[in-house]
Amino acid sequence: MAVGTDLTSDVRRRTSDSLKIGIAGAGLLGRLLAWKLLRQGHRVSIFDRGSRAAELSAAKVAASMLAPYSEVVSAERCVFDWGRMALSWWPQELAALKELTGEHIDFAVEGSVVVAHELDKSSLNHFEQQLRSKVADCEHNIERIDQRRLADLEPELAERYRGGLFLAEEGYLDNGALLSALEMAISQLGGEWHEYSDVQYVEAGKIVLENQTYEFDWAIDSRGMGAKNQLPNLRGVRGEVLWIHAPEVNLRRPVRLMHPRYKLYISPRSGNRYVIGATEIESESMKPVTVRSSLELMSALYSVHSGFAEATLLHAYAHCRPAMPNNLPEIKCTKGVLVVNGLYRHGYLLSPYVVETALEMLE
Ligand SMILES: Cc1cc2nc3c(=O)[nH]c(=O)nc-3n(C[C@H](O)[C@H](O)[C@H](O)COP(=O)(O)OP(=O)(O)OC[C@H]3O[C@@H](n4cnc5c(N)ncnc54)[C@H](O)[C@@H]3O)c2cc1C
Structure with a gap:
């Protein structure tokens, strides 16, 4: 062309x-x-x-x-x-990209869900307080949800969690x-x-x-x-992610699990694939994902949804996020x-x- x-x-x-x-x-x-x-x-x-x-x-x-x-x-x-x-x-x-190349790229802004186990509810409450104080002018997009509302949004999570937060203006792309x-x-x-x-x-x-x-x-x-x-x-901030295929898990939206030590995130992709991450390490090491990180990620993941037990691991990647001292773009x-x-x-x-x-x- x-x-x-x-x-x-x-x-x-x-x-x-x-x-x-x-x-x-x-x-x-x-x-x-x-x-x-x-x-x-x-x-x-x-x-x-x-x-x-x-x-x-x-x-x-x-x-x-x-x-x-x-x-x-x-x-x-x-x-x-x-x-x-x-x-x-x-x-x-x-x-515009699709018009030129014919390629469809998954993109959705249908909100994200934040949950915590009962024992870690204080982490979720603290997160909510900090969030509301930072974006008080957009509070209407921060919704405290009960189990019934969670069941409407992400039915498979409502089996394990009594509620959480729904952030309407969040999403992901492929x-x-x-x-x-x-x-x-x-x-x-x-x-x-x-x-x-x-x-x-x-x-x-x-x-x-x-x-x-x-x-x-x-x-x-x-x-x-x-x-x-x-x-x-410029410094590197190492992150590790697992790409998995979980035919028994059906999540539409990104999900975050609040946990005192690591904050797990799950980003959906088409065909029951998910990208899972949590780690943020002040290190510029590009070595492959460690056993400790993958154990922590996988056990946290299994705690979100038992269907992840039968998932297969497609990739384990590590890379560094390029960051300036103030963590803002230059x-x-x-x-x-x-x-x-x-x-x-x-x-x-x-x-x-x-x-x-x-x-x-x-x-
Ligand atoms: C684990 C992890 C999870 C993340 N999750 C998210 C997320 O959920 N949402 C989000 O918004 N962001 C996320 N990010 C951040 C995002 O990936 C980075 O901020 C972004 O990729 C930086 O873009 P960039 O173009 O500056 O660098 P890069 O994407 O790294 O591109 C730099 C390019 O320069 C090339 N290059 C480097 N050196 C040379 C050289 N000497 N000569 C020629 N080429 C060179 C590299 O090969 C590379 O292709 C995540 C990052 C990581 C590591």
Whole structure:
């Protein structure tokens, strides 16, 4: 599909004003920026040290929940405000991606459910108090639910829990499908892929590989943890997730289990698949998932729903979330170079805000 054909009516034709833009890092931010810039009619080259499958990115590993309420409890208020913008941004972008590539990407904002075992009710109460104090102006979207309401929302949870919280403005998207649709769209719009290209550094108008330097009007550094050599304050926060197939479990919405030691989350995918996570470790280790983490995750999981006992383990992934000291995104633009990083545990929630802000800066 050439740029400017009528399938994507809003794709601008390339003109003499089109810029030549190089992007280092084809994870979440790199792909989203490439997609938006190509649609604006620019010429984009995108470099990654892995393949187009994004297997080295944090984006591929993520649970990709869109949870502005749950996240603001331990974050600054701006994470909530920027995150809520994502709930209307994603449907537009996913529709445009589908129009171009034909790929459907699961996305739902039908709320999330937070539960706790009777013994851990104080953790749930504390979470609710903190949440209500942080977003008092949106309290109407925080609902304390009893067992009957839980049975309406998630019938299989009502067998074990007497109630919990329902957060109406939360959801998730299918990150694997998104990353692969973006890869297709970038190729279809004429983006130039440089796979297995380890970028040494990025400077004004230049992307420097070991044996070659590429020149652009603008160079964008979106290497996530890979940009640590140029962002000394960047740190990694390790997370581990299990991808499982549980034919006996039918949950529609993301579920969080409040627990004094670890807060388990379950993010649904199509076909009774679920992404399970909990860990957040101040470590930059990328070693595979440990036995201790998987035991903790799996026993907490089994405590949520006995149907998980017969589930099969599809993948166990570990990666590091790229974080700045204040755990907020960094968007820095100086002549010829744009740096975007620090999405921490909010990549899918905050990338819409970061991408739109970065595009404004480029303009
Ligand atoms: C376990 C876990 C669970 C998560 N769950 C959620 C969630 O539920 N909701 C949510 O919103 N966010 C979640 N996140 C956070 C989200 O995944 C990240 O914030 C997001 O992926 C960061 O995007 P990025 O583009 O900056 O980095 P990445 O997605 O990591 O992409 C960086 C890319 O740069 C490439 N690269 C690195 N170094 C180089 C180099 N030298 N040369 C060339 N290429 C290079 C990498 O290969 C990679 O493809 C989670 C993260 C983890 C680890």
